[in-house]
Amino acid sequence: MLKLALVFGTRPEAIKMAPLVKACQNVSSWDTRVIITGQHREMVDQVLELFDLHADYDLDIMKHGQTLSEIAERTLKGIAGIFKEWRPDLVLVHGDTSTAFAAALAAFYERIPIGHVEAGLRTDSVYNPFPEEANRRLIDVVASWYFAPTEQAAENLRQEGADPKRIFVTGNTVIDALLSVVDESFQFTTPELKELDFSRPILVVTAHRRENWGEPLVEICQALLEISARSDLQIVVAMHKNPDIQSIMKGILGDDPKITLVDAPGYQEFANLLARCTLLLTDSGGLQEEAPALHKPVLVMREVTERPEALEAGTVKLVGSTKESIVAAVLQVLTDSELYEQMSTAPNPYGDGTAAVQICAILQEKYK
Secondary structure (H helix, E strand, O other): OOEEEEEEOOHHHHHHHHHHHHHHHOOOOOEEEEEEOOOOOHHHHHHHHHOOOOOOEEOOOOOOOOOHHHHHHHHHHHHHHHHHHOOOOEEEEEOOOHHHHHHHHHHHHOOOOEEEEOOOOOOOEOOEOOOHHHHHHHHHHHOOEEEEOOHHHHHHHHHOOOOHHHEEEOOOHHHHHHHHHOOOOOOOOOHHHHOOOOOOOEEEEEOOOHHHOOHHHHHHHHHHHHHHHHOOOEEEEEEOOOHHHHHHHHHHHOOOOOEEEEEOOOHHHHHHHHHHOOEEEEOOOOHHHHHHHOOOOEEEOOOOOOOHHHHHHOOEEEOOOOHHHHHHHHHHHHHOHHHHHHHHHOOOOOOOOOHHHHHHHHHHHHOO
């Protein structure tokens, strides 16, 4: 019997791992267990409930104002303790969070093979995005199996010396999760979202990256004020739980009647909001994959992206985080119908929603 551990701690990880947990649990001959760190507490609990998942181990490491070092330390110690009680044959981690890195390191110290889901993403700088770029590179150094979302990600791994026989292009499991929760008949429960007029254009905004904290976030908010003044858009800002981010956004945007500030909605609500919006403005990594699956143009408030396939496909556009560049990019997409059509209809390079099934089948073959 294969003893398989899937580890995650943040909301994005939980969303992306949920389809894989389900697929692996369907293999009756496997002992599949879920370890969550609680790096995001409330938000992860919401995802577990949505996908009807149960955590076999919960480290509950979340503390207000926790540092990256504290997250890594508590995760490493907690998972090491679990491995002493129950030693898996394989550990699956996802992406580039501090949870994923620390879990991979804990497995490496115990000489337990590691499978990296969403492997091979790269930018040109180890500090951008921070700390995600370093995390994903370090995980791939110690991983045994690589599940790359695209051929470009797989090529990055081959160029770095990973064994080509252990690299598999599967698409991204986030598409599996997204397509499972979007529903045309979905009814919003968040009061602010219930009041939106979906017959009018809607701009959805998310901003949380560390490189955009401080002055860049102020520029982003000022850009939204100008866009509001110069367009007929309804602007919905889904605010990160971070109180410092919320303080800046509420202070600058709170009095604009055309801008709706809402605490980050649950995943199902946000996915269905995304499905009904006109345009997405974000600094997120995962949303660069999700929004194109719903045929929504994506403007990315970053200088670089680890998802060049999206740029090449034409589904996303890098716009930076200055007021002028953001305003110009949003107004251009809204007024240039040909550009909007190109971005919204370009094929999504991140898969067709079968990544979890593919990964599970690969592991069944390798661990007969």
